[in-house]
Amino acid sequence: MKFENVDCVGILGAGVMGGGIAQNAILSGTKVLVRDINDEALEKARETIVNGRFGLRVGLERGKHTQEEYDWALGLLNFTTDPGDLADVDLVIEAIGGGDTGKLEDKPLKLKVWAEMEEIVKKDAVFASNTSTFSITDLAQATNRPELFIGMHWFSPANIMKLVEIIHTESTSEETYQLIEDVCKAWGKVSVKVKDIPGVDSGFIxxxxxxxxxxxxxxxxxxxxxxxxxxxxxxxxxxxxxxxxxxxxxxxxxxxxx
Ligand SMILES: NC(=O)c1ccc[n+]([C@@H]2O[C@H](COP(=O)([O-])OP(=O)(O)OC[C@H]3O[C@@H](n4cnc5c(N)ncnc54)[C@H](O)[C@@H]3O)[C@@H](O)[C@H]2O)c1
Structure with missing residues (x-):
């Protein structure tokens, strides 16, 4: 898939990272559908994106974007609690944590959610995890699309910090890597290439x-x-x-x- 064919990006998790990634995407002109487990999490994310310390309103006041760009960006922001709504997205970025265990990095939770996404999302969609820790090869095993699975590690605040580490596995296709590199460019990020080590939860660079x-x-x-x-x-x-x-x-x- 090429970036110009990406119509909508699904973002899993409306927390600190998911919200920041969504804000970055909409300000760059990409439609997003953010999924979290309840309405409270989605409401909080919307509030942070609009009125947070690094939110759209502050950006408007400081002249970082115009009223027109502000309205346009907000029109690209969509939320849902229903995972089924992600069926037709072209790229899924996973930024979940704090499940039953309350842990920020929860491998069983991520594996469960990726297995669920495999069933729901169209077969040619690319899957990217924002994990700070886990081997991308290990997470990809929850799916049947290893060639479309990749790591996309952002830094906080995601809409401010430039770096994204792109982590490829032995199975990640060149086309998938290129797509994520193009997404980073289009969204104003600086990316670096990292090779995954299967079974090693290293923390990348x-x-x-x-x-x-x-x-x-x-x-x-x-x-x-x-x-x-x-x-x-x-x-x-x-x-x-x-x-x-x-x-x-x-x-x-x-x-x-x-
Ligand atoms: N905070 C950072 O500085 C940072 C930086 C890079 C990467 N990360 C990684 O990003 C991920 C998220 O971190 P965060 O700081 O945004 O956490 P957070 O706790 O702020 O947000 C996580 C969100 O995921 C939601 N969630 C839990 N289960 C879900 C599910 N099944 N479907 C959809 N949403 C679900 C939670 O309700 C919560 O709103 C973690 O893997 C973390 O390690 C965090």
């Missing part, structure tokens, strides 16, 4: 490197070498990092930056 930095930073604080504030200050002023490796409270990726 960004989270893997940040994990090492965070662990070392925590060790420095725990052993009493320096305070968390000074660890962050060292990296910001010594290496020009935009922020230090240690969270110091306040809103962050998990909260949706509200």
């Amino acid at each position: 960004g989270n893997r490197i940040m994990g090492v930095a965070r662990r070392e930073a925590m060790k420095i604080v725990e052993e009493g070498t320096a305070t968390a504030e000074d660890v962050n200050k060292a990296m910001v002023h010594g290496f020009r990092w935009p922020a230090g490796p240690l969270p110091l409270g306040g809103p962050g990726a998990r909260s949706g930056w509200q």
